[in-house]
Amino acid sequence: MVSITLTSVSVEFPVFNAASRSLKNRVLSVATGGAIDRRGDGHVIVRGLENVSLSLKEGDRIGLVGHNGAGKTTLLRVLSGIYRPTSGSAVVHGECVSLINISLGIDPEATGRENIKLRAAMMGMRPEQLREQFDEIAEFTGLGEFLDMPFRTYSSGMQLRLAFSTSTSIRPEILVMDEWLSTGDEDFKHKADKRLREIVDTTKILVLASHSRELLQKNCNRILWMEHGRVRMDGSADTVIPAYFG
Numbered sequence: 001m002v003s004i005t006l007t008s009v010s011v012e013f014p015v016f017n018a019a020s021r022s023l024k025n026r027v028l029s030v031a032t033g034g035a036i037d038r039r040g041d042g043h044v045i046v047r048g049l050e051n052v053s054l055s056l057k058e059g060d061r062i063g064l065v066g067h068n069g070a071g072k073t074t075l076l077r078v079l080s081g082i083y084r085p086t087s088g089s090a091v092v093h094g095e096c097v098s099l100i101n102i103s104l105g106i107d108p109e110a111t112g113r114e115n116i117k118l119r120a121a122m123m124g125m126r127p128e129q130l131r132e133q134f135d136e137i138a139e140f141t142g143l144g145e146f147l148d149m150p151f152r153t154y155s156s157g158m159q160l161r162l163a164f165s166t167s168t169s170i171r172p173e174i175l176v177m178d179e180w181l182s183t184g185d186e187d188f189k190h191k192a193d194k195r196l197r198e199i200v201d202t203t204k205i206l207v208l209a210s211h212s213r214e215l216l217q218k219n220c221n222r223i224l225w226m227e228h229g230r231v232r233m234d235g236s237a238d239t240v241i242p243a244y245f246g
């Protein structure tokens, strides 16, 4: 059974060169950022997540919302094993793939074709699976002869096409992503939307951080509203989306 359980998870980032004297009077009345605190030893920390407990089960299509710095990326990183909680525990049952890093596995000097292989390998795709899917991935990029040019010669939209096409060729049980995947030119966006839909339909648990009401409405059935590293609201998309977007 695929599931994710977080119990009292906190993630703290020590900051060694903060102008700490000016932090004394910080109040949490501003919407952005996690809590800034000073530990007993005088060191300043930023709390990316504070005491988050969650249980995600099969069929959950979670949307993460919250202002800048609310803790969405930090939570995605905990779910995909990039960060370990400073305290508390995160237990993930199931194969989890995260699409939160557009530059994962990319070598700017290598060609597009080589980079498809590098990135696929970094995502854990097996060689025989890659051989089977390579032509389809290359075709989906729509990059034609540019696939034989070094990646550094690509525009940002072309880089995105390559990363998107490669990343979305796998079908994990748990998919953790943010909204970089939803950008690109109109032409590609249409193709990408359809591809995204297929992935969303086949994964058992989806966690998507986004500032786009439309994207969340289309893909999510449960929304977590993060604020200052805590969960402010957790409920159905119908309830939380109107509450957050106002």
Ligand SMILES: Nc1ncnc2c1ncn2[C@@H]1O[C@H](COP(=O)(O)OP(=O)(O)OP(=O)(O)O)[C@@H](O)[C@H]1O
Binding pocket: 013, 014, 015, 032, 033, 034, 035, 046, 047, 048, 049, 066, 067, 068, 069, 070, 071, 072, 073, 074, 075
């Ligand atoms: N490497 C780091 N060092 C110090 N503080 C960090 C680090 N990464 C994140 N933070 C802090 O943790 C808090 C949560 O950041 P996070 O990136 O999770 O926010 P977010 O909700 O993804 O924001 P956004 O919508 O802007 O992407 C912020 O206050 C941020 O300053």
